[in-house]
Amino acid sequence: MAQPTGIHARRAALQMLDAVLRRGETLEQAEGPALKTVRSAPDKGLARALANETLRWLTDLDSLIDSATRQRLPEDAKVRTVLRLMLAGWLRLETPPHAVIATGLPLLAGGPRRLAHGVFSTLDKRGAQLPAEPTLPERVRERWGERTASIAAGLAEPPPLDLTLREPGETQHWANQLAGDSTIPGHVRLPRGSAVETLPGFKDGAWWVQDLAASLPARLLGQGEGRHVLDLCAAPGGKTLQLAAAGWKVTALDLSKRRLELLKDNLKRTGLKASPIRADALTWEAKHQFDAVLLDAPCTATGTCRRHPDVLHRIGQRQIAEMAELQAALLARATSWLKPGGTLVYAVCSLEREEGEEQAVQVTLTPLPVGTGELPGGIAPTAEGWLRTEPGMLADRGGLDGFFVGRWTKPVS
Numbered sequence: 001m002a003q004p005t006g007i008h009a010r011r012a013a014l015q016m017l018d019a020v021l022r023r024g025e026t027l028e029q030a031e032g033p034a035l036k037t038v039r040s041a042p043d044k045g046l047a048r049a050l051a052n053e054t055l056r057w058l059t060d061l062d063s064l065i066d067s068a069t070r071q072r073l074p075e076d077a078k079v080r081t082v083l084r085l086m087l088a089g090w091l092r093l094e095t096p097p098h099a100v101i102a103t104g105l106p107l108l109a110g111g112p113r114r115l116a117h118g119v120f121s122t123l124d125k126r127g128a129q130l131p132a133e134p135t136l137p138e139r140v141r142e143r144w145g146e147r148t149a150s151i152a153a154g155l156a157e158p159p160p161l162d163l164t165l166r167e168p169g170e171t172q173h174w175a176n177q178l179a180g181d182s183t184i185p186g187h188v189r190l191p192r193g194s195a196v197e198t199l200p201g202f203k204d205g206a207w208w209v210q211d212l213a214a215s216l217p218a219r220l221l222g223q224g225e226g227r228h229v230l231d232l233c234a235a236p237g238g239k240t241l242q243l244a245a246a247g248w249k250v251t252a253l254d255l256s257k258r259r260l261e262l263l264k265d266n267l268k269r270t271g272l273k274a275s276p277i278r279a280d281a282l283t284w285e286a287k288h289q290f291d292a293v294l295l296d297a298p299c300t301a302t303g304t305c306r307r308h309p310d311v312l313h314r315i316g317q318r319q320i321a322e323m324a325e326l327q328a329a330l331l332a333r334a335t336s337w338l339k340p341g342g343t344l345v346y347a348v349c350s351l352e353r354e355e356g357e358e359q360a361v362q363v364t365l366t367p368l369p370v371g372t373g374e375l376p377g378g379i380a381p382t383a384e385g386w387l388r389t390e391p392g393m394l395a396d397r398g399g400l401d402g403f404f405v406g407r408w409t410k411p412v413s
Contacts, residue, residue, distance in 0.1 A: 078111060
């Protein structure tokens with residue numbers, strides 16, 4: 001008997017969810033094994049979309065399921081996860097209910113199909129709906145407090161595609177060429193779903209993919225004019241490319257061989273120059289000090305939750321504490337490599353205060369406050385002169401990732 005169209009995609013999505021929710025893997029780690037048996041590009045895209053939307057709306061999907069069952073299903077019950085996928089397909093991807101049932105129930109071969117069918121049919125008859133914005137998990141709400149509502153506002157839809165241009169002076173040209181919008185010189189935003197490799201300018205290296213918020217730390221170092229900058233934890237290279245394009249002589253340090261290969265590929269495609277070094281920043285010894293250091297530190301990446309909703313469910317206090325300890329050690333190293341009069345920029349794509357504000361107050365250098373004129377319209381520095389972005393900012397224009405950025409200068413003795 002032939003299987004319904006799309007069953008392979010849904011089986012892969014189920015496997016991805018299991019890897020994230022039960023084993024704590026990232027969605028990126030889970031994709032490889034799960035998609036091995038999915039042959040077509042559309043089905044792979046469907047599997048990713050189902051997994052992402054399920055994780056984005058998980059709390060609300062569970063509330064619907066619980067409202068239609070007499071006895072609460074265990075969190076890790078397969079039937080609950082299948083129902084989550086079915087509801088995400090119906091309510092988020094607009095799959096007709098009959099198709100949802102036809103492709104969802106086979107995932108429960110030998111299991112409680114009748115239960116799943118009954119719960120879904122009940123919710124279908126009720127005309128079940130999701131709220132305008134996703135409800136975030138309880139432990140996330142506890143951490144983010146009063147910021148939760150504004151952050152959630154940026155998670156209702158997957159993000160658009162942001163590009164950083166090699167030549168900021170050509171912003172209007174590329175905005176017209178790509179039919180996109182620009183928020184700041186050197187940036188173009190396109191609707192999500194754009195096939196990157198087929199877009200004009202990709203093969204010529206005229207731009208690279210980089211979230212608008214991720215492009216701000218390197219911008220805060222200004223023009224290089226031939227000065228030396230150390231880009232710590234540099235791969236896959238978006239900030240390295242920015243710095244090279246701005247006239248800096250870049251030393252790009254990273255521990256990951258695979259990610260450094262991506263950086264080298266990006267340098268080759270764009271024609272920009274930098275000096276990649278594979279090393280551990282905690283043990284590496286520099287031969288000289290630098291005019292500037294950009295530390296985009298390893299972090300929990302909770303600020304990327306609009307594009308990586310798995311972080312909402314994987315990250316807890318243990319991971320935050322581990323990252324904060326590493327960040328403090330890296331900041332100490334970065335400070336030692338800075339020339340007197342040089343500039344340090346510290347950045348994390350995290351929404352956790354332990355990784356941002358609480359790291360910044362420990363820095364012993366002289367603060368160099370971020371100015372409003374250095375930022376896109378609609379984004380302002382904090383009272384301390386730091387930069388804090390959140391997914392809900394610029395929500396009417398597609399939002400942006402959550403980042404913390406601080407900037408300091410080393411006193412000249």
